[in-house]
Amino acid sequence: MRRHPSPNFGPRRDGLRPELVVVHFTEMRSAEAALDRLSDPAAEVSAHYLIGRDGTLWQMVEEEMRAWHAGAGAWLGRGDVNSRSIGIELDNDGQSPFAAPLMRTLESLLAGLLPRWRIAPQGVIAHSDMAPGRKVDPGPRFDWRRLALQGLAIWPEAPGDPDAPLAASLDRIGYPDVAPELRLAAFRLRFRPGATGPESAMDRAVADAVARLS
Known part of the structure; x- marks a missing residue:
């Protein structure tokens, strides 16, 4: 160093x-x-x-x-x-x-x-x-x-509940209280890179899985 x-x-x-x-x-x-x-x-x-x-x-x-x-x-x-x-x-x-x-x-x-x-x-x-x-x-x-995989961050290996409210999952993960579209974009950038469009069932499922790790 x-x-x-x-x-x-x-x-x-x-x-x-x-x-x-x-x-x-x-x-x-x-x-x-x-x-x-x-x-x-x-x-x-x-x-x-x-x-x-x-x-x-x-x-x-x-x-x-x-x-x-x-x-x-x-x-x-x-x-x-x-x-x-x-x-x-x-x-x-x-x-x-x-x-x-x-x-x-x-x-x-x-x-x-x-x-x-x-x-x-x-x-x-x-x-x-x-x-x-x-x-x-x-x-x-x-x-x-x-x-x-080395215990140095978190990553969901399988999606969770697609009916879990996205806002509640993002709150639990830690995302700040800003406009919903900004929170969704930040979440996707980290956990669903390449995803676009309106909130989807897969967004909710992955966010639920991450929230369970948080």
């Missing part, structure tokens, strides 16, 4: 500690360009970690501190996600598959982070999960099931 300190951080507020890991993509031309931006005081953004496409891991902010990666949003009805989370940026353009070396480094990092902070697999979320309509990362190409 390499260290690349960013000045963009502060103390976690109100005695909060990490209970979430928020996964992002950089959507920049290179990891080095992302490092420059995440350590630029004028940009006022940062993350705890950045993983390059070749698997290189950089730490920019100490885990005990509050990095500025999440922005506005909420999860499980709680705001100030920056104070409640560890942010991981992945070197990806938002369109391409995530590189195998990057994924291996991410898995190794999460395997240490989760027990160290007693974060459950349910606490590993997408930036788009906590900020529906505002963010789309890490996007539809990210392999959540791969993480779930």
